[in-house]
Amino acid sequence: MTRKWLAIALVVIFAVSLAGCATESGTYDPYRSAGAGALGGAATGAAIGSIIGAATGSAATGAWIGAAAGGVIGGVGGALYAAHRNSEIRSAQAAAQAYNYQGQGNVVSVDNVSVSPSSVRAGQQVNLGMTYTILTPGNATVPITLYREIRYGGQMVGSPYQTTVNNANGTFSDNVTYAMPGNATPGAYTVTSRVTSSYGTSQRDATFSVQ
Numbered sequence: 001m002t003r004k005w006l007a008i009a010l011v012v013i014f015a016v017s018l019a020g021c022a023t024e025s026g027t028y029d030p031y032r033s034a035g036a037g038a039l040g041g042a043a044t045g046a047a048i049g050s051i052i053g054a055a056t057g058s059a060a061t062g063a064w065i066g067a068a069a070g071g072v073i074g075g076v077g078g079a080l081y082a083a084h085r086n087s088e089i090r091s092a093q094a095a096a097q098a099y100n101y102q103g104q105g106n107v108v109s110v111d112n113v114s115v116s117p118s119s120v121r122a123g124q125q126v127n128l129g130m131t132y133t134i135l136t137p138g139n140a141t142v143p144i145t146l147y148r149e150i151r152y153g154g155q156m157v158g159s160p161y162q163t164t165v166n167n168a169n170g171t172f173s174d175n176v177t178y179a180m181p182g183n184a185t186p187g188a189y190t191v192t193s194r195v196t197s198s199y200g201t202s203q204r205d206a207t208f209s210v211q
Contacts, residue, residue, distance in 0.1 A: 080158060080178055080179045080180075080181065081148070081161040081176055081177070081178055082176070082177045082178075082179070083175075083176065083177040084163060084174075084175070084176045085173075085174070085175045085176075086146070086165050086172060086173070086174045086175075087172065087173050088167075088170050088171070088172050088173075089131065089170075089171055089172060089173045090133075090170055090171035091170055092135075092139050092168060092169035092170045094170075094171070095133050095134075095135060095169060095170050095171045096135060096169070098133075098171070099133065099135060101135045103137050104137075105137075106135065106136050106137075106199035106200055107133060107134065107135035107136075107200075108132075108133075108134060108195060108197055108199050108200035108201065108202050109132060109133045109195075109202050110130060110131075110132045110193060110194070110195050110202040110203055110204045111131045111132060111133055111171065112129075112130070112131045112204070113128075113129065113130045113131075113191070113193045113204040113205070113206040114127075114128075114129040114130075114206060115127070115128055115129070115191055115206045115207070115208040116129065117208075118207075118208050118209065119208065119209045119210075119211055120180055120208065120209075120210060120211070121180075121210065121211050122180050122181065122182055122183060122184040122186075122210055123179070123180060123181070123182040123184075124179070124180055125177050125178065125179045125180070126177070126178050126180065126208055127175055127176075127177055127178075128148050128175065128176050128177070128178055128191055128193065128206075129173070129174070129175050130146075130173075130174045130175070130193040130195075130204075131171060131172065131173050131174070132144075132171070132172055132174065132195045132202065133170070133171045133172075134167050134168075134169055134170065134172070134195075134197070134199070135169050136169060136199055139168055139169045140168070140169075141166050141167065141168045142166070142167055142168070142197050142198070142199060143164055143165075143166050143197065143198075144164065144165050144166070144167050144195055144196070144197050145162060145163070145164050145195070145196045145197065146161075146162070146163050146164070146165065146174055146193075146194070146195060147160055147161065147162050147192070147193070147194040147195075147196065147203075148160060148161040148176060148178070148191060148192070148193055148194075149161075149191070149192040149194075150178065150189055150190070150191050150192075151189065151190045151192070152184075152185060152187060152188075152189050152190075153187070157181075157184075157189070158181070161176055161178075180210060184210050185210065186209075186210050186211055187209065187210060188207055188208075188209050189207065189208055189209065189210060190205055190206075190207050191205065191206045191207070191208065192204075192205050193205075193206070
């Protein structure tokens with residue numbers, strides 16, 4: 001019986017974690033998500049504590065497990081990457097002309113990367129920009145995996161960002177917003193932007209600073 005209640009509790013955790021991430025418009029707001037995650041974590045932690053307390057016959061056990069669960073939920077709901085946008089800026093024909101591409105082989109290229117603004121304070125947002133080009137024989141639609149990694153002193157900051165899009169040939173602009181943690185250490189940070197597909201991989205680095 002206890003296992004049944006624990007399974008129910010886990011379902012509730014994931015449901016609330018996901019609910020804290022979206023806005024009515026469908027755009028992910030990191031600050032709103034962090035708040036929703038914290039509030040949802042506290043409320044759900046209390047509910048789970050009650051469930052476990054009832055299942056185990058110990059209110060004290062339920063209370064500390066509920067508090068721990070609430071903290072985990074709040075952290076999950078407060079993810080830092082948000083507002084991903086991917087759009088074509090150059091058609092297949094224009095991209096082929098720019099690369100003098102005649103249908104030979106494959107082109108997978110990160111053309112440019114940027115971080116704006118180049119200097120922020122802890123807790124502020126930066127926009128991570130990237131333009132990339134995909135050229136393949138026959139203009140096949142290609143599943144593309146887009147990555148962002150932020151490092152400080154060679155160490156990864158949080159978890160990397162990853163999403164998959166399906167693009168035909170062309171040049172594309174990709175942007176994702178990142179909210180620096182409120183306790184981010186001042187100094188220089190490196191952003192690695194990477195494009196990976198079955199036709200090849202390309203990446204570039206950019207830097208920004210936290211004051």
